[in-house]
Amino acid sequence: VTVVRRQQTQIAVLGGLSIAPMSAYALREAIRDTLGHFWSESFGQIYPTLADLEAEGLVERADGSRPGASLFSVTPAGLLRLRELLAEPITMLPPRNGLLLRLFFGRVLGVAACRELLVAARGQAQASLAEYHAIAARIRREDAGSPDLPFALVTLSAGRHSAEAAIAWADDALALLEGAGS
Amino acid sequence: VTVVRRQQTQIAVLGGLSIAPMSAYALREAIRDTLGHFWSESFGQIYPTLADLEAEGLVERADGSRPGASLFSVTPAGLLRLRELLAEPITMLPPRNGLLLRLFFGRVLGVAACRELLVAARGQAQASLAEYHAIAARIRREDAGSPDLPFALVTLSAGRHSAEAAIAWADDALALLEGAGS
C-alpha cells in the first residue's frame, strides 16, 4: 500500500527499462551485472516497484518472449518521471564501513588481525581493478558509438580510482602499523 | 525482544565504551564526532543495544556525573565479546551510490546536470580532505603516545585517499564528458 516506494529504486527500474525493454527477471540480472559495483536491487523491491509504476502508467507490460513472462517498457510519462527523479537531490545513506570500524578498534583486535584485514582488502581492490579494466575494454568495443557509453565509462572511472585508492591506502596503512608494535 | 541486535552496533558501542566510560548521550556524540566519516549510530539503536548488553552483563551502569545520567562501562566479559565481534567476518551492505546511479543514466539526465553533480562532488571531497588533514594534525598533537593513535591514523588515511581519489575522478569524468557532446 506504499505510495512513494523508494524513489531510488524507481530510478534504477525506469532507467534500466529506458535502455531496453525487458522482463522483471532480466531487469534484475541487468542491474546486478551492469550497476553491480555501485547499485543493487532485489526481487522483493523490483516486483512491487514495477506494480506501482504500472498502476501509475509509467511502465507498460506486453507479452514477453516466453509464456508467463512480461516485457516491461517505459511509457512517455515514465520517461518524464525518470527525468524528474534523476534531477532530485541525492539522498545519502549514513556511512557503515565495517572494515574501518574494525581497524579503528585495532588496539583490541590486535595488530596481526588488522594486517590480515588490510591484505585482504588490498587483494579485493586489485581484483576489482582488473575487472573494471576488462569491462571498460569490452564496452568500448561492443558499445562503441552508443550514447550511453560515455556515462558508463564515467562510472567505471569512479570504480578504478576508488580501487587504486584502496590499494595505495592499504600499503600506507600496513606501513603505519609496522611501527606500531606487532 | 530482539536477541541478536545487529552485531555491528554492538561493536561500535562496546568499542566506544572500551576507550572511555560514558553516558549513552555522550557515546552517540563520540561516535558522530570520531567515527562520523565511516560509521553512524542513532539514539534509536544505541539505547536498546545498551539495554541488551546490560542484560547480558557485558556493560555496567553506574551513577553518572549528573543525576539522571548513567555512566556505562565495559565489563571483562564485554571486552571478550568485543574481541569476538571484531574478529567476525565483515558483513558488507549492498552498494547504493546515488551519484553514480544518476551519472550512469546521464543520457537521460543531461550532460549539463551531470557536470554540476561532478563539480559538487569534487567540492565536497575537497572539504573532507581539508577536514581529515586538520583532524590528523590535532590528534597527533593531543593523543600523542596513545595506543589508539596509530589506528585512528589508519582510518584517517583511508578518508584522505578516498577524498583524493574522488577529486581525481571528478576531473577525469569532467574531461570525459567534455567530448561527449554538451
Next chain:
DNA sequence: TGCTACATGTAACACGTTACATGATTGT
C-alpha cells in the same frame, strides 16, 4: 526424466531513522 535457468510474486523479518514525550541542569 530430471536438472537448471527463467519467471513471478508474497510474507516474514531485520534494520535503522525520525519524531515524539519527558525531564534535569547550566548559563545568561
Next chain:
DNA sequence: ACAATCATGTAACGTGTTACATGTAGCA
C-alpha cells in the same frame, strides 16, 4: 525566567533482504 544542552527512552514508519511458494521451458 528562559534558552540551550544534556539525558533517556519509545513508537511509528519506511525500507530492504531472505525465504518461500509456484510454475514453465529447454536440454541432456
